[in-house]
Amino acid sequence: MNMFRLNTVRKKLLGVVLLTTLVALIVALGSIVGYNLRTYHYNLISDMATQSELLGHMTAPALSFDDKQLATQNLNLLKLRPKVRAAALYNSRGEIFATYTAAGEPANFPHVAIADEQKIEGRNLVVSKRILTEGELNGTVYLRADYELVDRLMTHLSIAVLVIILAMTIAFFLSMRLQKVISEPIQAIASIAQEVVEQRDYSRRAQKMSSDEVGTLVDSFNNMLSEIQRRTQALETSNQDIAREINERRLIQQEVMHLNSALEDRVKERTSQLETSNAELEQARAAAENANQAKSAFLSSMSHELRTPLNAVLGFTQLLLVNPASLTPERIEEFSNHILKAGEHLLVLINEVLDLAKVESGTMTLSMEPVAVSDVLEECQQLIEPLAAQRNINLFIPRESQAYVFADRTRLKQVLLNLLSNAIKYNRDRGTVSVELSSNTEGYIRMAVHDSGLGLTEKQMQQLFQPFNRLGQEAGVEEGTGIGLVVTKRLLELMGGRIGVASEAGKGSTFWVELKCLVSSSAAVSPQLAHANTNIPVSRQDSSLHTVLYVEDNPVNLKLVEEVMTFRSDVRLLTAADGRLGVELARAHLPDVILLDINLPNLSGNEVFKILRKEEKTRDIPIIAVTANAMPREIEKGLALGFFRYITKPINVSELLNALDSAIESLNINQQRDSES
């Protein structure tokens, strides 16, 4: 079967022809040889059987008449048959009677006669034949002949091999010539196919040489080449598309990788930012916690600070009410002073808290303007001198200054008063407080307040401007809220200024503030002095009687104003407990001035105001708002509505009286104008 692995059609055809020839030859020669050998075998046996028969017949007389010589003579005739290699004659008793051997043949014979048989012994054919005479056994003939079957077989095979070689050679050369008829067209196709594969030239075509199956193959092959040519072109086009697409994708991928790395950088950046902000948050949280703790401490402190003056107010008031008749006027005055002082302190406390709340919530509004430093200092001295005198503190405040600063006048005064009162409060007995003015190159003017107190430690200075921190003075004798300096600092910052402190323990401290200095001393500045006078003016020189209507639902406030008006002989006070009554009274009496509370039952103060303004008779009456709505926005709103003045509770009596006087004055001016016209 090896030949079917041969790689060419040529060789396969050759193999098929040769194998077929070989098989045919083997079958034919095998049959012939077999038949020949079989014939030889049977002929030889038949021949020897005849020979033995003849010999028996011939030697019968010799046996009958006991003539060994004759018997030997008879046997020697076998020389004419060289194939017979040996013969023997046995008598009727089975004994050897005579023998014959050809030249070179060993004289081996059976000692006793054997019955009729023909058998092959090696390369010999042995025939044994009984001799019968008149039906009686006369003797036995024994013949041994060459049996040449193997030799013949070898000879035949040799001849067969020679014949096969000859025949195969002829067949080989014959088929070598004949197979070209089939293999050449196929090889032509194969070589074309190989060229097409190697050169990738699909335009090649095989030549058709015959119209048989190979011819059909050529046609099919050419058709297939056309198809391949077409598909290859399509494939190349598609490959180019794919290559282009791959290139685009690679570019996109690079872009994506680039973006990814950028994104990673951003993430890292954000992460570090987050870490930073986390740390900041942590700091802020810690700060908030500190602040919260301070606030808690402050609330308990506030409770204490608010209760202390309230205690004085309530206690002395109760003393006055228990038995007023038994008290001397001096005692009454003393108690009243205590009550007044405590109430004022309460007011300061509440104002400071409100200020801080406003500053912290960012709702503080400032009225910035050029302010003369000397004016402010003078006012401060007037305000602070009683306190200094009370404590035996020597106060040195310079008055000679041409400097102007850009600030809110009231707030600047508040800042300086805070610093001065601190310097006095936390000073030693008979100590000194001095104010020093200086200007620096940056265009700021510095106001430094020196004291001769205990001074501050480094740690205390660090905690100085923290809200609600009183630097260990929480349980001290001095009244304070712990927020004065915080408000001060915030106010200065709002006004574009700065605050700082320098201190030496045991020798005193210096608190300074700096504000932007205005070089020009503008004439537009018209310092409007606050009413530093705490004494209530008890009388007015105006002789005419003025009617004042007070609309107030709170009996205590009503009573207070009634008491205040008892000092004014020129004023006749009418009171109304709600807005409706107020409007009716105003229509009925047409008062010169109306004091109007805003938060009234039934009809609010603003509504009353609007009703009165609509009516011609009451339209020109000056109306002063007296209310606890102390928020600046509400004040603005009220003034915008047309109130003559806006007075907040708790009522400052002198302020109220001033407002009243102003209203009466404006009334007089209007009357004069009316009379003139």
Added chain:
Amino acid sequence: MLCLCGLGNVVFAQTLDPPDVERQVKAAYLYKFGSYVEWPERAFVGPENTVKVGIIGASALADELSQMVAGRTINGRQISVRKVRSGEVLTAFNVLFIGSASNDKLGEILATTKGLPILTVTEAADGLAQGSIINFVVVDGKVRFEVAPKTAHLGNLNISARLLAAAFKVAGT
């Protein structure tokens, strides 16, 4: 088989009892000669169709032969052995043995059988010369025989060549 046994015995016992062995061998040969001789059809006439053997002057041999051929045939014919009395017509026999006891009357007897299909067997020194067809001789202590085929032809007897080949001597050659 008995005959052959007797023959063998003859050969080995010849010296011990020569006359008996010789008689036995000759009896056996007499019987065997029949196989190599062809008689004309007219020799066997009569209803019996047997091979008739006549013995003259050898009474012991006749007895011997009678025992030997009992149940045997020559060419399919029965064998009958009879001693020939003097004066008896001899033409009816097919085989005639004339013993040495009658050698003095040999010429007379053979004259009567001349030209007849009778196989004559003698044991005289000049048997063939006197006109017999087969004559026994003793050579080297062994019983052999001489054959005169021409004499046989006279009586229309045909002697087989194979018998001639076995003969010690063939007269007329």
